[in-house]
Amino acid sequence: MAENIVTCQKIRKSFPGVLALDDVDFELKKGEVHALCGENGAGKSTLIKILTGLYGKDSGRIIYEGNEINFKSVQECRNNGISLIPQEIHLAQDLTVAENVMMTQYPVKHGKVDWNAMREKTLELQKRIGCENHFTPDTRVGDLSMGHQQLIEIMKAISTELKVIAFDEPTSSLSDDETERLFHLIKELKEQGISIIYVSHRLGEIFKVCDRVTVFKDGKYVDTKVINDVSAKSLVALMVGRETGGYLKEKNYTDISRKVLEVEGLCWDKKVKNVSFFLNKGEILGMFGIVGAGRTETARLIFGLEKKERGRIKINGETVEIRNPRQAVKRKLGFVTEDRRGEGLSTVSSVQWNITMPYLKKLSSSLQTIHHKQECDNAQKLSAKLRIKAASLDDSAGSLSGGNQQKIVIAKWLGAESEILIFDEPTRGIDVGAKAEIYRLMEQLASEGKSIIMISSELPELLSLSDRILVYRDGEINKEFTEVGDLTEEQVLHYAIMKDEGGDKL
Ligand SMILES: Nc1ncnc2c1ncn2[C@@H]1O[C@H](COP(=O)(O)OP(=O)(O)OP(=O)(O)O)[C@@H](O)[C@H]1O
Ligand SMILES: [Mg+2]
Incomplete structure (x- = not known):
């Protein structure tokens, strides 16, 4: 030894x-x-x-x-x-x-x-x-x-x-x-x-x-x-400190009569090739693909972080032009980015500031002055709902653990009253306990009628949470699975790697 x-x-x-x-x-x-x-x-x-x-x-x-x-x-x-x-x-x-x-x-x-x-x-x-x-x-x-x-x-x-x-x-x-x-x-x-x-x-x-x-x-x-x-x-x-089983989706809340988001023929810089799909109200739509397959780019286009070359985006049936994230927020879109430190979170600012930032903007544009008490209450409420573990909301976000930082980013979008939420690798770097909490939270949001796009490279979580799964390959949607119940990881992975030559292509 x-x-x-x-x-x-x-x-x-x-x-x-x-x-x-x-x-x-x-x-x-x-x-x-x-x-x-x-x-x-x-x-x-x-x-x-x-x-x-x-x-x-x-x-x-x-x-x-x-x-x-x-x-x-x-x-x-x-x-x-x-x-x-x-x-x-x-x-x-x-x-x-x-x-x-x-x-x-x-x-x-x-x-x-x-x-x-x-x-x-x-x-x-x-x-x-x-x-x-x-x-x-x-x-x-x-x-x-x-x-x-x-x-x-x-x-x-x-x-x-x-x-x-x-x-x-x-x-x-x-x-x-x-x-x-x-x-x-x-x-x-x-x-x-x-x-x-x-x-x-x-x-x-x-x-x-x-x-x-x-x-x-x-x-x-x-x-x-x-x-x-x-x-x-x-x-x-x-x-x-206990045995955990796999997380199992409990219920389907999807309202298939209401398409909250429709994307038609989206194209950008050879990374997104003619992508079309829709998202129903209350649905969790999974997006799988190997790194670089075009999922994050699609999300960035929808959110106005990149300028699309072609294609149309409709929200609640209405064609919209979203040129920047500010306009996306106005349309009640939220984007929990993969790179929470780079884009999602200001680590030097307080927990409260991070949670209320987009909400703050909304308040300040309509009310001129920011209501300090309301802002505090709101941050408190969200932090309790998400069980953010911080000694005080005045702590800098950077001093919190990774899982808690991710919850702050989610809280911030909930504070902005987002109706369509895009989660890009939401559980990356997060431990098993916090993962289960994030899953529960996503389910809860869907049950409240919010619609979710979940980009993930972890098949077990995609399979247990998604109502439908889109598989990207090389910038295109290569396969759509409308029934997720009995799917295996191998089946999904297959379409991320192999071109779909079958007759049931989208
Ligand atoms: N600089 C700091 N100031 C205040 N609290 C801190 C600081 N660093 C860590 N903490 C707190 O100490 C506890 C342990 O944090 P630590 O970062 O060591 O956890 P961890 O195991 O690395 O978690 P993670 O997996 O999320 O990275 C947490 O409650 C955290 O919020
Ligand atoms: Mg750590």
Whole structure:
């Protein structure tokens, strides 16, 4: 048995109004990949932020390579071989790859920055992780994909001698290819004897890349298991503290006599090719497809975020021209985007501000002045309805856990009284408990007569929630399933990959 490289004993950390970590223990062995799981708000990010110097702890001990440590900063941790790859990458977008990687350790020659040495060192690091063909040391970081930006964080981490690296939900904004590349890299780091902490909600990934798993719940340590000794079901049970069955749709609320949205012959930039469909009142319409199949683009066109080249959109039977999101909001459309941080949420603003923003605009245009009390009441009501877990509505949205941030985005659209809601990957990065809550919420909204388009890459949730499913392939709707009850994942997947040659094409 390998020895521990890190032992955390009774780590305690509180934030105003929240005990994030309640005397938790955690042990990391040399050269292992150790998953840290738990529902939203369990304290996973907090623990790895403490370990990597981003936060201080209130009490407890961290033993690293046999000695108790008390590193005071990210830099001090990094210099001693402990690094964090955060969930949100914060690189200087206008600087080059080399400048970002060498930020804190510019090589100097004759009193000046040695740019050549900097490029060389960066290229060397690129070669170590096999990305020298994807970009150069001089590439501007803002021009790179999220996956590549993450590689730059990894290069920063390995630029000093690395012993422990913690990944916080590393795949949440990666494509499938980028995810595969990351797994490969993790394997290589492990082979070099580096110890890895892997925080993720995706059980499939945990079973694929991890050796052991530790579960936290509500700031408390629950258990540690060898991955081969645990089933997905029992892992979920540890996380939520109970056995959960699959979520089953209860009832159909669709009013097929009322089409609230009709899309005819929508075309845009080779990514959306002649797309036509309709959405009934009270319906949940699922959209499946592999990444890049055109689902998000369709949603962006409907919402006025992109300008369509051709096609017609009708709302409640009336042809509408939606040129920007403001007009979409006026038409009572809501769009819960895939990228909640980029488009859905202002992380520096308060929970309340985020919830009331579109609602606020509506109030201010009709009433001139904003009614503070009404705004407060509304935010309170929505936050209670969605069970948002925050110490106060004045907390910054960015300080909340991922699942709670997603609920804020949904609350904001409910506050704007949206009637047609488009959810793009609504449960991405959200734990099983919060997922079930979001599902229930979507069902409830449908039962209240709201109409929902649900874009998702997770077949189990699409199959259990959708009334109908449209399968996209290469910018087109390749198949419509009007009966979802007995469909299997394989049947749906088939049409996402293979062209529909059958006679029953749309
Ligand atoms: N900077 C902060 N200020 C105030 N509260 C915080 C802060 N960071 C975390 N918290 C709170 O501490 C608790 C634990 O949060 P943490 O981010 O560690 O959870 P998590 O397990 O990473 O959840 P998720 O899966 O949603 O990312 C939550 O209740 C969260 O709201
Ligand atoms: Mg987290």
